[in-house]
Amino acid sequence: MVDQTTEPYxxxxxGSGAGGxxxxxxxxKAGASVLMLEAGRDYSPDEAPMLxxxxxxxxxxxxxxxxxxxxxxxxxxxxxxxxxxxxxxxEGSDFMWFRSRMLGGRTNHWGRNSFRMGPxxxxxxxxxxxxxxxxxxxxxxxxxxxxTERIVGVYGANLGLExxxxxxxxxxxxPPAMRVWELFLKAxxxxxxxxxxxxxxxxxxxxxxxxxxxxxxxxxxxxCAIGAAFQTTTSLIPWAKAxxxxxxxxxxxxxxxxxxxxxxxxxxxxxxxxxxxxxxARGRVVILAASTGETAxxxxxxxxxxxxxxxxxxxxxxxxxxxxxxxxxISAYFPALEGRPVYNEDGAMGLHAYIPFWLYREQAxxxxxxxRGYHVEIGGGFREPGLGGYGDLxxxxxxxxxxxxxxxxxxxxxxxxxxxxxxxxxxxxxDPDLKDRHGIPVLKFSFGWSxxxxxxxxxFQSAMRDLVDRLGGTILGDVPSPDKAISVGGxxxxxxxxxxxxxxxxxxxxxxxxRTWDVDNLYLTDGSVFASKAHKNPTLTIxxxxxxxxxxxxxxxxxxxx
Amino acid sequence: xxxxxxxxxxxxDRRTTLRWLFAGLAAGQLAACGxxxxxxxxxxxxxxTGKGYGTDPDLLDPKTPWPLTLTAAELKTVGALVDLILPxxxxxxxxxxxxxxxxxDEWVSAPYPSQQEQRxxxxxxxxxxxxxxxxxxxxxxxxxSPEVRRGILDRVAFKxxxxxxxxxxxxxxxxxxxxxxxxxxxxxxGWKEIxxxxxxxxxxxxxxPSSEAMSHLRSAVEAMGLTLxxx
Ligand SMILES: Cc1cc2nc3c(=O)[nH]c(=O)nc-3n(C[C@H](O)[C@H](O)[C@H](O)COP(=O)(O)OP(=O)(O)OC[C@H]3O[C@@H](n4cnc5c(N)ncnc54)[C@H](O)[C@@H]3O)c2cc1C
Ligand code: SF4
Numbered sequence: 001m002v003d004q005t006t007e008p009y010x011x012x013x014x015g016s017g018a019g020g021x022x023x024x025x026x027x028x029k030a031g032a033s034v035l036m037l038e039a040g041r042d043y044s045p046d047e048a049p050m051l052x053x054x055x056x057x058x059x060x061x062x063x064x065x066x067x068x069x070x071x072x073x074x075x076x077x078x079x080x081x082x083x084x085x086x087x088x089x090x091e092g093s094d095f096m097w098f099r100s101r102m103l104g105g106r107t108n109h110w111g112r113n114s115f116r117m118g119p120x121x122x123x124x125x126x127x128x129x130x131x132x133x134x135x136x137x138x139x140x141x142x143x144x145x146x147x148t149e150r151i152v153g154v155y156g157a158n159l160g161l162e163x164x165x166x167x168x169x170x171x172x173x174x175p176p177a178m179r180v181w182e183l184f185l186k187a188x189x190x191x192x193x194x195x196x197x198x199x200x201x202x203x204x205x206x207x208x209x210x211x212x213x214x215x216x217x218x219x220x221x222x223x224c225a226i227g228a229a230f231q232t233t234t235s236l237i238p239w240a241k242a243x244x245x246x247x248x249x250x251x252x253x254x255x256x257x258x259x260x261x262x263x264x265x266x267x268x269x270x271x272x273x274x275x276x277x278x279x280x281a282r283g284r285v286v287i288l289a290a291s292t293g294e295t296a297x298x299x300x301x302x303x304x305x306x307x308x309x310x311x312x313x314x315x316x317x318x319x320x321x322x323x324x325x326x327x328x329x330i331s332a333y334f335p336a337l338e339g340r341p342v343y344n345e346d347g348a349m350g351l352h353a354y355i356p357f358w359l360y361r362e363q364a365x366x367x368x369x370x371x372r373g374y375h376v377e378i379g380g381g382f383r384e385p386g387l388g389g390y391g392d393l394x395x396x397x398x399x400x401x402x403x404x405x406x407x408x409x410x411x412x413x414x415x416x417x418x419x420x421x422x423x424x425x426x427x428x429x430x431d432p433d434l435k436d437r438h439g440i441p442v443l444k445f446s447f448g449w450s451x452x453x454x455x456x457x458x459x460f461q462s463a464m465r466d467l468v469d470r471l472g473g474t475i476l477g478d479v480p481s482p483d484k485a486i487s488v489g490g491x492x493x494x495x496x497x498x499x500x501x502x503x504x505x506x507x508x509x510x511x512x513x514x515r516t517w518d519v520d521n522l523y524l525t526d527g528s529v530f531a532s533k534a535h536k537n538p539t540l541t542i543x544x545x546x547x548x549x550x551x552x553x554x555x556x557x558x559x560x561x562x
Numbered sequence: 563x564x565x566x567x568x569x570x571x572x573x574x575d576r577r578t579t580l581r582w583l584f585a586g587l588a589a590g591q592l593a594a595c596g597x598x599x600x601x602x603x604x605x606x607x608x609x610x611t612g613k614g615y616g617t618d619p620d621l622l623d624p625k626t627p628w629p630l631t632l633t634a635a636e637l638k639t640v641g642a643l644v645d646l647i648l649p650x651x652x653x654x655x656x657x658x659x660x661x662x663x664x665x666x667d668e669w670v671s672a673p674y675p676s677q678q679e680q681r682x683x684x685x686x687x688x689x690x691x692x693x694x695x696x697x698x699x700x701x702x703x704x705x706x707s708p709e710v711r712r713g714i715l716d717r718v719a720f721k722x723x724x725x726x727x728x729x730x731x732x733x734x735x736x737x738x739x740x741x742x743x744x745x746x747x748x749x750x751x752g753w754k755e756i757x758x759x760x761x762x763x764x765x766x767x768x769x770x771p772s773s774e775a776m777s778h779l780r781s782a783v784e785a786m787g788l789t790l791x792x793x
Contacts, residue, residue: 041618049621051761058615058626060665060748064674066614071624077617177770178792180779187788205767215763222621336782342757343772344764384758387744396647396719396739401654404743408756472786 009035009247010557012267012283014254014298016040017105018539019526019546020289021232021240022148026550028245032557035281036237037252037270039290040101041076043108045234048074048223054384062387068098074109074223074231076102084437087293088444093425095445096490097293103250104233105291106493107539109221111350112202112229113377114154114540116145118163120360121534124421127364128371130452131421134531135503135512138165144544144551146171152230152543153208155348156200162360163373173205175352176214179345181337181380181412182353188471194463195358196378199351202230202540211235214348219384252279255440256302257286257311257522265522268298271438284562285521285553289546292322292527293428296498297443300430310430312516317509318499322426322445323533325494326374326418326453327487330464334473337410345381345409354378357535370455374418374535376464382409392476411476414467416460419535422497423450426489447489457482494538496530514549521562525549602693604730606682612673630664631671635702639688640666642704646715647742654755657746665745666738680737687734 010032013024024034049072054061057071064071068079077083078100089095100106119138124131146168155173158166175198178186186196203220204227207213211227211234220229227234240246251273258280260266267282288295296319300310310318357373389411393403425448430441461479468475479485502508505517510529516522525546527538534541556562612628619625632640644657644666657663670681691703694714700706703714715735718724724732746752753760771779776792783790 047621049624051763052622052624053761055748055750057624059669059672059677060745064614064672064676066617066619066674071615071619072621079617083617174767176768180771180775183771183779183790183792184783187783187786187790190791191788214768215765216768217761217763336786340778340782341772341774342759343775344759344762344769346759346761347768382758384761385744385747385752385756387741387748390740390743391736393739393743394719394721396715397649398651400739400743401648401651404747405756408758470786470788 008267008282008284009033010283011035011285011287011553012037012281013287013289014268015105015289015291015294015526016103016232016237016248017289017291017526018107018232018542019291020287021104021107021236022543022546023287023289023523023525023550023553024246025236025240026547027554027557028240028243030550030554030557031245032554033245034240034247035283036246036248037254037268037281038103038105038248038250039253039273040078040103040105040250042248042250043076043102043104043233045108045223045225045227045231048225050218050222050225054386060387069109069221072219072222074221075100075106078102085442086434086436087442088431088434090444090446093446093448094488095447096488097443097445097495098490098493099291099293103248104231104237107231108223108233110231110539111537112220113351113354113537114149114152114156114200114202115356115375115536116165116167116200117141117534117536117541118165120163121532121536124372124532124534130371131532132500132502132507135501135508140512141541141544141548144548145540148540148544148547152202152235152540153204153211153228154200154202154540155198155205157198159197161195161197161356164356172200173203175199176205176348178353179347179381180340181345181409182378184334184337184471185378185412185467186353188467189355192466192470193358194355194467196353196355199354199377201348201350203348204228205348216344216348217346219349249281252281253438253440254290254298255438256298257288257519258282259304259311259519263519265519271440273438276438284557285523287523287525287550287553288528289524289526292495292498293443295524295526295528296428297430297440299499300443301441312499312509312518312522314518315506315508317507319429320427321422321497321500321531322428322447322489322495323420323422323497323530324447324487324489325492325533325535325537326416326420326449326456327492328416328457328460328482328485329413330461330468330479331411331413331476332464332468332473333407333411333476334468334471335410336472338406340409342382342409345383351377351379368459370459371452372419372421372456372535374416374456374460376460377415377417378412379415380409380412412473414464416457417492417535417537418453418456418460420533421450421452422500422532423448425450428498445490449483449486449489453486454482457486461485494527494533496527496533496538499524499528500531501529502531513552514545515552523549523553602686602689604686604690607685609678609682610671610673614673626668628671628673630667632667635704636685636688637663637667638704639691639702642711643688643691643738644742646711647739648746655751657742660746660749660751662742662745666741669741669745680741683730683734683737687731687738690731690734
């Protein structure tokens with residue numbers, strides 16, 4: 001039985017995370033009526049336990065399979081596994097898929113690290129002959145980066161660094177002061193030519209609109225009820241609702257796109273999770289932003305006239321080119337930081353400073369054995385003590401107590417975030433056998449790194465060893481070989497690329513405006529459209545592309561094209 | 563980023579699991595040969611199953627739904643052990659006074675794979691402590707003289723000095739040490755001792771390092787022949 005949901009809307013948007021909320025916001029502001037379908041439950045930022053104490057939570061707040069990033073983390077019905085929604089992996093291949101099922105998606109707890117992609121990042125093939133170019137250039141997208149950063153609120157500094165573009169005048173919020181351990185690392189970096197510079201994060205350091213400035217407490221992953229850390233549930237979604245043009249339907253699990261007789265998208269079919277009823281929602285435009293994996297799944301499962309390759313897949317690229325960020329870690333202990341005076345180092349909790357990729361010249365000159373860049377995210381300081389990280393201590397008694405005290409604030413974690421080049425081994429398809437609780441066929445992932453990524457890890461390891469050495473530090477634990485040190489595919493939660501953007505219909509799924517080549521009124525506004533996975537964390541770019549695409553859709557709606 | 567560090571925690575590391583299983587087996591075999599004396603064995607108890615707090619608990623009113631499972635005798639052993647790990651010291655209370663044994667009970671009783679794996683090491687480990695104490699003529703570890711207790715710990719607490727046949731016991735101790743430190747320094751007393759100023763909101767721009775913290779940093783950096791440029 002299929003129920004129909006009311007009138008056709010101007011647009012049906014699937015997903016309420018970064019990409020979906022941005023599209024809905026821009027379209028409702030432009031006067032379009034939008035139905036947003038979200039598989040998860042409704043969520044209010046007032047649920048965020050910002051100032052609650054870890055010690056009052058089960059296991060002192062430590063992560064468990066129910067809540068992988070800790071009891072208080074702002075995730076609902078998600079994590080590395082979602083109840084009743086399995087996925088599978090091809091034999092011999094590992095992939096981790098992190099999902100959430102709540103209004104606002106993963107924006108409720110993301111790290112807010114927000115780095116712009118630069119000119120090289122949009123034309124990687126031109127630069128080194130690997131992967132593919134995007135159909136758009138940095139100059140094409142740059143105005144939308146400015147607008148996105150202005151709306152979102154991003155702290156950072158314009159530093160004029162190669163391939164790390166500056167923002168427009170007045171766009172950025174002032175970055176918070178660097179903390180002692182960050183300045184310490186900077187002193188070492190300065191001596192070695194490794195830049196340690198202010199980071200960029202989607203966090204307000206000055207109040208704008210109804211959102212408050214950061215108050216320098218409460219881990220951002222718990223959600224930020226005061227609106228300082230960007231999440232769609234304190235900003236884009238309420239603003240879109242305020243136009244009176246947005247209808248939000250939660251608990252709505254979309255499983256296919258419907259086409260009309262002319263081959264245009266007429267809407268989507270979904271399961272109302274509360275009742276199990278199958279429903280249809282109609283719109284002049286259909287926008288999928290269910291996240292990189294889910295968007296591919298919906299399209300692969302949409303099989304008009306029994307076409308088993310799925311919808312919008314005339315290129316055969318749908319589900320292919322799956323990428324994640326390259327990740328690895330080194331953690332070190334610095335005697336020089338021992339016993340330093342304590343002050344409040346919580347700050348904005350995450351990065352105030354980071355190490356951007358600094359070797360583009362050397363790379364272009366052929367002096368490096370790996371083709372693409374990485375940056376280093378750094379963590380340390382007088383943080384809230386947790387349950388982990390004491391494995392290397394020795395002995396017991398009062399000496400141990402002294403060691404713990406001395407150690408506090410003297411450890412720094414260095415985390416690689418690097419570019420992956422799309423490869424043949426990495427893709428997702430529909431599992432021919434497995435279905436979820438709703439009866440929807442699930443994704444099967446295949447994933448593999450190439451030597452490019454492994455060599456990049458090796459470079460990171462040796463560069464960080466030099467930095468640690470220069471600062472008199474000791475690396476904690478063993479440094480495994482790159483093939484063991486590298487993250488599992490998907491583990492960094494920057495999965496992108498399953499419906500890539502391109503200049504030609506024959507080799508890509510969407511055009512430069514996120515519109516599918518095969519269906520003129522079907523758009524994808526999440527990470528699925530990425531043609532490459534720069535080392536920069538993807539969400540800011542997802543939002544800038546979604547905004548640009550939604551502007552384009554709004555123009556077409558106004559002109560009566562849709 | 564903090565989340566990336568936490569991220570690896572709950573993942574059961576295949577290599578670690580295998581190592582544990584293997585080591586457990588080897589020690590079990592040793593025990594069977596009578597080398598450890600008594601009836602002690604490292605074979606893990608059956609893992610607890612049951613419900614965790616689920617994927618959508620009330621975050622503003624946290625509840626621990628699983629029952630505690632340590633026996634009174636086991637809690638006594640835990641108390642004696644954690645107080646050797648972190649004894650009272652000046653102003654600072656001992657681990658048991660700070661409530662660490664209760665936390666250990668909550669931990670090993672939690673129905674999650676990682677905690678259950680640790681339970682499989684910790685419960686036999688507590689029995690091992692008693693067994694060792696009995697070999698020294700004492701009724702139990704908790705009732706043993708301080709010298710006997712220390713004598714037992716001295717064989718397993720220092721990484722470079724653990725004899726091969728005590729490898730599993732060494733891992734048990736190392737796990738208990740890490741849990742004890744974690745449990746202790748997450749309490750109010752622990753925060754105070756270590757100086758964590760707490761999850762306390764402030765208004766205005768972030769203050770950044772105190773002048774005292776900056777002069778300390780400056781001398782540290784200059785001592786290494788480096789220059790400090792403020793951020
Ligand atoms: C802990 C963590 C830290 C991170 N840190 C950073 C960071 O610092 N910087 C960065 O750039 N990125 C970061 N990310 C990644 C970032 O969260 C994602 O890139 C971003 O949220 C992707 O946006 P999205 O709109 O594609 O997907 P999501 O935010 O996941 O939203 C998708 C929404 O669609 C819904 N949905 C899925 N399937 C369906 C369906 N079939 N029908 C209806 N609705 C559906 C989901 O329930 C979800 O709400 C982090 C992620 C995590 C988990
Ligand atoms: S650190 Fe600042 S931005 Fe992050 S949650 Fe706390 S108040 Fe919000």
